[in-house]
Amino acid sequence: MKQLIIIGGGAAGFFLASNLKYCNWNVLIIEQAKKPLQKLKISGGGRCNLSNACFVPKELTKFYPRGAKELLNVFHQFQPLDTIEWFKNKNTNIKIESDNRIFPETNSSQTIIDTLLNETSSNQINITYETQVTQITKNENKFNIQTNQNLYCADSVVICTGSSQKMWKIIEKLGHKIIPPVPSLFTFNCKNSLIQNLQGISFLNAEVSIPQLKIKENGPILITHWGLSGPAILRLSAWGAREIANLNYNFSININWISEKFDTVKENLYKIKQAHPKKTISSLKIYNITQRFWLNLLDHVGISNKLLADLGKKDINRIAEIITHTQLIIDGKSTYKNEFVTAGGVDLKEIDFKTMQSKLISGLYFAGEVLNIDAVTGGFNFQACWSEAFIISKQFKYKK
Structure with missing residues (x-):
């Protein structure tokens, strides 16, 4: 069975894994923290502002200072209405507040975390915590991923490590251009x-x-x-x-x-x-x-x-x-204590936004803040994560 490794146990990584029910790949998430989804846990003051009720892709892109053009195709494939339906189908009720921000009805980010953890468990996703990636190389059709614990081999790799300076350096060594990061929000x-x-x-x-x-x-x-x-x-x-x-x-x-x-x-x-x-x-x-x-x-x-x-x-x-x-x-x-957003990351010119795959390295995918994409407050940054991860998941599914 082929091996897919997801580097990063944040919103994008776990949403991707949650959508791999119909997948004939062995899947592993590598996360450097002790616990997953820590940024999601504190977002929205602990309530998790997971999206925004803007359901027209062209209008939705206007909330992204960087990445608006590229995300138009992404949101045509998966947008906030799809996010609401996805969570509802997992018995997680969602509410839309008067300012269009979207939250779980429970007003607790733990609800969203539990949903994602339950889905990854149901999909038999393997997870390793407190594991830091130190090097990624590709030899012919295989990726070698060196960590502080083990050396892993993969047929495909998805990187969704947020604004990690160490990972950006590793990605640069693979040949990708990194737009220098600066704070946003x-x-x-x-x-x-x-x-x-x-x-x-x-x-x-x-x-x-x-x-x-x-x-x-x-x-x-x-x-x-x-x-x-x-x-x-x-x-x-x-x-x-x-x-x-x-x-x-x-x-x-x-x-x-x-x-x-x-x-x-x-x-x-x-x-x-x-x-x-x-x-x-x-x-x-x-x-x-x-x-x-x-x-x-x-x-x-x-x-x-x-x-x-x-x-x-x-x-x-x-x-x-x-x-x-x-x-x-x-x-x-x-x-801003409730948001940790960076402008900068992997150059968008090097990504195929129909699949989220690298144009330079076959089998390498990116999602989330590791890319040079960021948004204003209101749930838009998480929506980009959900949408990009969902698109990647389609590349690894087989028909039911």
Whole structure:
């Protein structure tokens, strides 16, 4: 019987193995950790955001800063609707939340882990843990895989080791080009009096841009003790991952905290001034801006004790300017604790996306973050893993 070795016991590796029920190959998963699926376990705050309810392949690809063109064919073969059906067929109920993120009904990543472990067990997949691959070579039609435990021989190999620097070096020695990795999905470090001591405050409909790179995003922003986070920031970090790295994570951003025009905010402030001239400016509550941020803003401008009647044109213009066009200096990044995503990996030009097989080495396949593919938050990175792994599984099945 032919031997298939899957290197990497993450989402892609186990989903591939879970789809090898009708397979006449002997299959082995090599995993370096003590336990499988550890990234999946902590994803989505332990709830496992396994996909997103975007069911049109062309629209789905728009969430991938790198790999969009290549994934179009992949998603035509297996997309989020297929993921939902796959898990339902394994008696794992799935729910779609209001923001289109997909989770198990149990709200526990362990549910997804148990499903994958049960399927691999049912498919009689062999697994070896705490096993590190140190070298891969190919002689004629056979792969030799040297590990810290044993030397394995395989007829085909699938590499789905995520953003492992050691594996990228091994893959390079096989002849593949590796696009240098840089972080994606990270938060911004910022020290500015406007946002100091306001950790936990969020703005649900903000607009943030990096003028230097001509990129912008809309959506929720969260102030943290180190700077800025939230979906809009994370998406911005993904789309600008490589360019931001080239700036050494030092750049300026513009924030419109409420996505309103400057003139609209200014006119609204004049109306409030006319309607409540005897009120102090600090007592106002506008645009659902929290009181803590509002007071910080007024201190920033230096007018926290003024009556509305005493507000001049310069004061009103300054307030409207900060609300709609705050400029902040970013001086570093922090890893987003719920996501560990890297931009970079195996050059996509060297992969046949109809099969996920290497164009350079017959019998060698890739899936997951080992490739130069990454997405914004919302379950999209896992969906790429499921789809790529499913396509590979078809190469090793026989007809029922």
